[in-house]
Amino acid sequence: AQSVTQLDSHVSVSEGTPVLLRCNYSSSYSPSLFWYVQHPNKGLQLLLKYTSAATLVKGINGFEAEFKKSETSFHLTKPSAHMSDAAEYFCVVSxxxxxxxxxxxxxTVTVRA
Amino acid sequence: SAVISQKPSRDICQRGTSLTIQCQVDSQVTMMFWYRQQPGQSLTLIATANQGSEATYESGFVIDKFPISRPNLTFSTLTVSNMSPEDSSIYLCSAGGMNTEAFFGQGTRLTVV
Known part of the structure; x- marks a missing residue:
């Protein structure tokens, strides 16, 4: 069985500063990993996905994630946070x-002005 | 990509009644799923809706409580039966997956009073 653990339940950053959301996975095989974002009262939107191609994955809205097999991690980053990034982020494995x-x-990401 | 329409988008129901949620996909898809998102929680898979056969339920979910239909490759329904306040959640329909993007409906926000 596969699972993911998001290491931070809440991240607060200032606008214009980097964002780091941490995710570790557990899988007995090479997994497919995803990051989804959910804005308040909105549906889920795919940010990016890893499916055994390049380990550094670029997504929408300036987000990227790096798959590190040795660390079983798939952390999500963005160099500069924007107010519109305030939302709920889910790490997902298939x-x-x-x-x-x-x-x-x-x-949960909050962005301070 | 696939566009998923769910209805109703929200409802307030009396305890003891049932609600049927509809999910329509704009293209044929092999796999459709139903998820529950309880207040402030992550998404939990209820079942896989199988076309032409009985749905496959996850542990903790049973057909009598959550009957599912999948008459064709573009449509599915989830019924929440004999509702109680504990059933108050967002219910989401999803299609696709397996190393590709899974698309989600906007969700049905159910409140049971």
Whole structure:
């Protein structure tokens, strides 16, 4: 079985400063990993995905994540936070032979002006 | 990409009643799923909606409480039966996955009073 652990339940940053959201995964095989964002009262939006290609994955809105197998990590970063980045972020892993997704507990990002 | 329409978007229901949520995808998809997001929580998979056969339920979810239909490759319904206040959640429909992006509906916000 696969699972993800998001190490921070809440991250607060100042506008214009870097954002780091940490995610560790557990899987007995090479996983597919995703980051999704959920803005208040909105649906889930895919930020980026890793599917065994390049280990550094670039996503939308300036986000990127690096897959590190040795550390079983898939941390999400953004060089400069914007007010519109305030949202809930989910690290997600998918099964090997099925389409089921396992979600992390989520990280709430707040951005201070 | 796929666009998923869910309805209703929200509802307030009396305890003991049932609500059926509809999920329509704008293209044929192999896999459809139903998730629950309880207040302030992450997403939990309820079941996989299988076209032409009974849904596959995750541990803790049963067909009598959450009957699911999947009559074709673009449509599914989830019924929340004999509702109690503990069923107050956001219910989300999803399609796709397996190393590709999973698309989500906007969700149905259910309040049981």
């Amino acid at each position: 099964g090997r032979n099925d389409y089921k997704l396992s979600f992390g507990a989520g990280t």
